Amino acid sequence: MSRWAVATLVAVVATQTPAVAGQPAPSPGQSIAADQPIATGRVVLDAGHVDIGPRYVDGQWTLLIHDGTQPQPVWRSPDETVLRVSDAALQAVPDDPAYAFLGIDAGKRVHVVPQVQNQNVVWIGWNTQDPQVMQTIDRGATLNLLGVRGPGTLTTFLQAGNFAAPQVLWRSAEPAAQPFWVEVNTHTHANWVFSTPGVYLVTVQVSADLISGEKVSATRTLRFAIGDATSTDEAFAAVVDRSRMPVGEAAAGASRDAAGAPDDTSPxxxxxxxxxxxxxxxxxxxxxxxxxxxxxxxxxxxxxxxxxxxxx
Known part of the structure; x- marks a missing residue:
């Protein structure tokens, strides 16, 4: 087993079967209070626990960043947040055919946000644990990668601790949208591999069927500054090129970033x-x-x- 694989074993996959029908069981290691505030103002997160996930804001479904890097967790807008991945995240790509899906030469040093927390690197996952979200969605939600703008590639994958093969979730090299299913009350972390330093804009859609029969969807863009030499000001100023999204998704992801409002609504x-x-x-x-x-x-x-x- 390669050194890379040892370093990226599963940390937390906290999906559970509900103990009572219609009532999700609590997820070990994390719970989110219904009254956790939404912070305002620009911030750079470069270490500590961070999740992306759905939340309602003024009754509207959207995707926010759950910032657990401080004693009192808060939710943040992706428009006002840069996720900085420092050079402490550098690892060499192993000479192992199991990682050929990365499309990167063995031995090249790349920035890796690992599945197991590195205290010196921002730790990025996702959750479906907001109380109002858990009460309203039917079984779970879908996270969908719509597009990535950056100087290199982004690959996100899971790897179980039983010597299983990597499970690829997102590859920016793929031209099509890439959805995956997330059960209600899930809290998961994965490996995020960035091939080249620079600014990356990662456009993600979260959608769900509600128990009411409604369908909800929201699209937001995550901002990454990869490498110590990359400017966070540049990451804040970068603009999404929606014309490069998969066909049919650009219109669905039309945003209202300039107004600071949630990016989109259902079709x-x-x-x-x-x-x-x-x-x-x-x-x-x-x-x-x-x-x-x-x-x-x-x-x-x-x-x-x-x-x-x-x-x-």
Whole structure:
């Protein structure tokens, strides 16, 4: 077993089966209070425990960063947060075919946010543990990678502690959107591998079916500054290029970043789309009818004013 694999064994995968139907059991090692505040103002997180996860803000479903790097955890907007991965995260890619999915030459030093916490590196995971989220979603949520802008590649994968093969979740080298399922009351960490230092913008969508029958979806962009020499100011200033997202996802991920509001909402209901199509069809038929009548009147006038008055 390679040194890399030993360093990236599972730390926490805290999904549990509900003890009572409809009531999720508490997840060991972490619980989130319903009244945890949402902090404002720009911040750089470079060490400690951080999760991304769904939360309701003023009744609206969105994706936030759960900041556990301080004694009193808070939620933060991805627009105001840079996740800094310092050079303390550098590791050499092992000479092992099991890691060929990284697409990086063996021996190259890359920045790795490991699945097992390194106290000197920001520790990034995800959770579905906000109390209101747990009360409203039906079984779980989907996390979907829509696009990555950066100087290199990002790969996120899990590796179990029983010598199992790596389980790849996200690869920025893939052109399509990449969803994976997260059960309710889950708290998980994974390995995040960045091939090249620099600023990365990672656009993620979180969606779910609610027990009410509604569908909810939100898209946010995570900001990373990889390497000690990378400017966090540049990471804050970077702009997402949604034209490079997978086909069909760019529109769904249209954001309201400038207003500081949650990035997106669910797609338009089907009835609205059909109604719009019907209106366009009706307008087109009316235009054709009016043009036909106009042409008929012009032909009649020409016949009545011709010298011979002859019929065609």
């Amino acid at each position: 338009l209901p089907l009835v609205v789309v059909l109604a719009g199509a019907a209106l366009l069809l009706t307008a087109g038929l009316l235009l054709v009818l009016l043009r036909g009548r106009g042409a008929k009147r012009r032909a009649e006038r020409e016949r009545s004013t011709s010298p011979s008055g002859a019929q065609p």
